[in-house]
Amino acid sequence: xxxxxxxxxxxxxxxxxxxxxxxxxxxxxxxxxxxxxxxxxxxxxxxxxxxxxxxxxxxxxxxxxxxxxxxxxxxxxxxxxxxxxxxxxxxxxxxxxxxxxxxxxxxxxxx
Amino acid sequence: xxxxxxxxxxxxxxxxxxxxxxxxxxxxxxxxxxxxxxxxxxxxxxxxxxxxxxxxxxxxxxxxxxxxxxxxxxxxxxxxxxxxxxxxxxxxxxxxxxxxxxxxxxxxxxxxxxxxx
Numbered sequence: 099x100x101x102x103x104x105x106x107x108x109x110x111x112x113x114x115x116x117x118x119x120x121x122x123x124x125x126x127x128x129x130x131x132x133x134x135x136x137x138x139x140x141x142x143x144x145x146x147x148x149x150x151x152x153x154x155x156x157x158x159x160x161x162x163x164x165x166x167x168x169x170x171x172x173x174x175x176x177x178x179x180x181x182x183x184x185x186x187x188x189x190x191x192x193x194x195x196x197x198x199x200x201x202x203x204x205x206x207x208x209x
Numbered sequence: 210x211x212x213x214x215x216x217x218x219x220x221x222x223x224x225x226x227x228x229x230x231x232x233x234x235x236x237x238x239x240x241x242x243x244x245x246x247x248x249x250x251x252x253x254x255x256x257x258x259x260x261x262x263x264x265x266x267x268x269x270x271x272x273x274x275x276x277x278x279x280x281x282x283x284x285x286x287x288x289x290x291x292x293x294x295x296x297x298x299x300x301x302x303x304x305x306x307x308x309x310x311x312x313x314x315x316x317x318x319x320x321x322x323x324x325x326x
C-alpha cells in the first residue's frame with residue numbers, strides 16, 4: 099500500500115490528452131511538500147519528468163505538465179504519442195515518515 | 210552529462226549483507242545528495258535513503274536498522290549496505306543524484322539483486 103495514491107492505469111488514443119492523479123494526505127502533499135513525477139519506459143530506469151510540482155527539466159517536451167491543487171497533484175500529457183506508453187510515478191516528502199514517498203505507479207496505454 | 214552506474218553482486222544469500230556501489234561520472238559529488246531507490250520485480254518504487262556528499266544521511270524508517278550509506282568523494286563513489294537480507298529484498302536497486310534532497314534528477318540504469326540460497 100503506497101502512501102501516495104495513483105490510478106493503476108489510464109489510456110488514451112494518439113493525440114488525446116490524459117491526466118494522472120496523485121492523492122496524498124496532510125503529512126505530505128497537503129502539508130505543502132512539492133510533488134515530482136517520473137516516467138519509466140519498459141525495462142529502463144525512471145526518468146525525471148516534472149519537479150517542484152510543475153517544472154520541466156531541460157529536454158522534457160512541453161506536452162507534459164504538472165499541477166498541485168491542495169492535497170493532490172496531477173500530471174497532464176497532451177498530444178499523446180506511442181512513445182509515451184510507460185509507467186508514471188509521483189513522489190513527495192512525508193513529514194511523519196521523514197522521507198520520500200512514492201505513488202504506486204500508473205501504467206499509461208496509448209491505444 | 211552526469212552518469213551513474215551501480216555495481217555489485219547480483220546474488221546474495223539470505224541473512225547476508227547486500228553491498229552495492231554507485232560510480233558517478235561527468236560531474237562532482239560535491240553539493241549534492243545521493244540516493245538509493247529500489248523496485249521489486251513487477252512492483253513500484255521504494256525509497257531506501259539518501260546522504261549528503263559530506264556525510265549526513267536519512268533513511269527509510271522501515272529499513273533504517275539495516276541500512277548504511279557511505280561515500281568516497283575522492284573516487285566519486287557512494288555505497289549501500291543492507292544487512293540481514295531476505296527474499297523480500299530482491300529488487301532492482303537504483304542510485305540517483307538529488308539536487309535538493311527531495312527529488313532525483315539523474316538515475317543509474319539499475320542493478321538486479323536476487324536474494325536466494
